[in-house]
Amino acid sequence: MALSPLKPASARAVKVTRVTRPSKTYSFDFNTGELGLSTVDGIDALRQFIAKAIYTARFRFLIYTSQYGCEIDDLIGQDVSTALLQAEIPRVLKEALIYDDRILDVRNFVIRRGTGTEADALYVSFTVDSVTNGTFTQEVVI
Template sequence: MVVALSPEVEIPEMDELSFNELLELKTYRFDFETRRLTSELISGLDAIKQSILFALHIPRYTHPIYSADTGNELADMLADNETTVAFKIMEIERLVTEALIYDPRIEQVYDFVIEHIDDAFHVNFKVDTALGEIEIKEVLSA
């Protein structure tokens, strides 16, 4: 089955895609600063990076439009005032990795560097994908 968003762009359902088709899939660029979709179509490493950023910014199980494989479980852990910073740093690495491993394009998540500054965690890590390496730098807070 093919779902059409407009007469010009047909988007096949994910379970019908082969791995190579998944790598070539185009999606609309999301502007994380304005929190809006743009009309620019992206694919390849740009699309994978966007998928990673979505996984880091979307709480898992919160929005019914996303499957249970989408998003993360960081919010409750980061907001917990009973746990230590050391425990949170350890959990961030695990929870970020768990948020990303569901994407078949992602092969490995590694090289975490996490710093606690003020009330936020500055997280840097690398992701090996089927199309190459991506370096991610994000700030996570409750």
């Protein structure tokens, strides 16, 4: 006979099923800054979240939690080597995205510098493994 008044572990356990909520949001044009009247859902909403999380500076806006945003702006404009960029950009972008429930993993980063008139731009493409939308490639310009 057990000394604990609690029920056995099998009687206390509760089975939890994961429910994915809709990710519907208003469309946003990052080029013009205009909020659209239409809504997006699924992979389009996830792509929009990824871009917005990367372009939003972390710890700068009180409306967002400390988990939201990216610290990439701390690297941009600094005189850092290509090797440091290759190491830090994947880490910073993964930290910005992985906390979202829809994203399982962020991997396969390809980073290249712009040329000509866009020499100060960085083109970053990466693979995103998501819960509901499978695997897809996302590219952002930083």
